Amino acid sequence: MTISVSPWLALVGLGAFHGLNPAMGWLFAVALGLHRQSRRIVWLSLIPIALGHMISIAAVVIGVVLLGLIVDQRMLEVAAGVVLLGWAAYHATYGHRHRVRIGMTTGMMGLGFWSFLMATAHGAGLMLVPVVIPLCLTASPEKELTTAGSLPIALAAISTHMTAMLVVILVIATCVYEWFGLSFLRRGWINFDLIWVAALAIIGLVLIV
Numbered sequence: 001m002t003i004s005v006s007p008w009l010a011l012v013g014l015g016a017f018h019g020l021n022p023a024m025g026w027l028f029a030v031a032l033g034l035h036r037q038s039r040r041i042v043w044l045s046l047i048p049i050a051l052g053h054m055i056s057i058a059a060v061v062i063g064v065v066l067l068g069l070i071v072d073q074r075m076l077e078v079a080a081g082v083v084l085l086g087w088a089a090y091h092a093t094y095g096h097r098h099r100v101r102i103g104m105t106t107g108m109m110g111l112g113f114w115s116f117l118m119a120t121a122h123g124a125g126l127m128l129v130p131v132v133i134p135l136c137l138t139a140s141p142e143k144e145l146t147t148a149g150s151l152p153i154a155l156a157a158i159s160t161h162m163t164a165m166l167v168v169i170l171v172i173a174t175c176v177y178e179w180f181g182l183s184f185l186r187r188g189w190i191n192f193d194l195i196w197v198a199a200l201a202i203i204g205l206v207l208i209v
Helices: 006-020 026-036 039-044 046-068 073-097 108-122 126-136 147-180 192-208
Strands: none
Touching: 006 126, 006 147, 026 039, 026 046, 026 108, 026 147, 039 046, 039 147, 046 073, 046 108, 046 126, 046 147, 073 126, 073 192, 126 147, 126 192
């Protein structure tokens, strides 16, 4: 039986994309490190950032997998697509009005809570749905679709995504802290809000179509 690597590459790509987005953590890690003048703080910040993000996306991924065991897959895809389009519309219209206010003096628990809220508010877990559904909810002639078979794959998917995201965050946070500084953001940076909204909308349309 041939195993496709495409879903796993997609998870790596989405992880890298999430890691590039300043709202997913690297900007906060750098700012907190600069505030406390500690490279160690920059690196330690990755732990609560990872935990918060992981809990947020795991809730969505595991929820989708469990729901997919009792709901028709096509119906689940359409429902997820509609939710993604709605989330994109909400984020485009009101997302900028709802900022999570956590100061630079926060501790690691506060940073983890902030990471969870940001990932949830941005719909980070929803972006994984198009990969999770075919990866975890497709039965083969040799293997019946069960919770015992689907959940380990879902956990592996979450781990793959998180590894790629953390690698990107670590590289960017270290480079910005050591060499570039936050001033380069004033000279120009990608508008990730627009890209994020577009990505949510495109993924939603792909699921529906």
